[in-house]
Amino acid sequence: DTAVSQTPKYLVTQMGNDKSIKCEQNLGHDTMYWYKQDSKKFLKIMFSYNNKELIINETVPNRFSPKSPDKAHLNLHINSLELGDSAVYFCASSQVRGPYSYEQYFGPGTRLTVT
Amino acid sequence: GENVEQHPSTLSVQEGDSAVIKCTYSDSASNYFPWYKQELGKRPQLIIDIRSNVGEKKDQRIAVTLNKTAKHFSLHITETQPEDSAVYFCAASMRSNFGNEKLTFGTGTRLTIIP
Numbered sequence: 249d250t251a252v253s254q255t256p257k258y259l260v261t262q263m264g265n266d267k268s269i270k271c272e273q274n275l276g277h278d279t280m281y282w283y284k285q286d287s288k289k290f291l292k293i294m295f296s297y298n299n300k301e302l303i304i305n306e307t308v309p310n311r312f313s314p315k316s317p318d319k320a321h322l323n324l325h326i327n328s329l330e331l332g333d334s335a336v337y338f339c340a341s342s343q344v345r346g347p348y349s350y351e352q353y354f355g356p357g358t359r360l361t362v363t
Numbered sequence: 364g365e366n367v368e369q370h371p372s373t374l375s376v377q378e379g380d381s382a383v384i385k386c387t388y389s390d391s392a393s394n395y396f397p398w399y400k401q402e403l404g405k406r407p408q409l410i411i412d413i414r415s416n417v418g419e420k421k422d423q424r425i426a427v428t429l430n431k432t433a434k435h436f437s438l439h440i441t442e443t444q445p446e447d448s449a450v451y452f453c454a455a456s457m458r459s460n461f462g463n464e465k466l467t468f469g470t471g472t473r474l475t476i477i478p
Contacts, residue, residue, distance in 0.1 A: 290468070290470055291468040296465065342464055350464075351409045352466060354408070
């Protein structure tokens with residue numbers, strides 16, 4: 249009964265390839281996120297979706313394209329992979345209601361290595 | 364945008380002693396301040412959070428304080444144990460125009476508990 253799951257856990261690929269990471273949450277949340285954690289452990293938001301609509305799009309190259317087929321899923325497709333894309337990518341979800349903020353639940357992460 | 368600074372970057376304390384991690388934020392509109400713990404190779408997990416209408420919150424050995432005027436917040440861990448060893452992240456959150464959360468993380472503190 250994993251709350252937020254991601255596949256694959258590890259992804260090793262060559263420069264120039266296209267790859268996708270999938271995320272699913274079974275918490276009934278309406279908001280999902282993608283974060284990138286670099287080698288220095290710095291966590292930075294990339295995208296946020298609310299009810300399948302893109303809400304936050306930080307300064308991310310347009311080689312990265314998120315897609316949310318429904319509220320429970322948020323996938324990340326990356327085109328023309330570069331060495332600098334190597335990182336751990338975390339999916340997260342939360343429930344946004346009223347004026348209050350609530351915990352974001354993170355997935356286990358996908359370690360992407362570009363060679 | 365929001366900027367969160369976190370200190371120290373590394374911290375070693377003897378088992379049983381207290382540990383304090385400090386963060387500052389830049390945007391007075393931020394109103395939610397969670398702390399996440401990330402063990403090696405694992406996902407970030409919420410350990411405690413505080414909202415801007417509260418000055419202090421405690422949960423067993425963990426406490427967080429918030430000074431809105433100075434834009435400072437701190438994590439206090441008392442009676443530290445080996446399992447407290449991890450990377451700790453502070454974060455500040457403000458709601459976007461569409462109601463989404465945008466968490467801005469600090470750079471992390473690697474806490475090592477010395478037995």
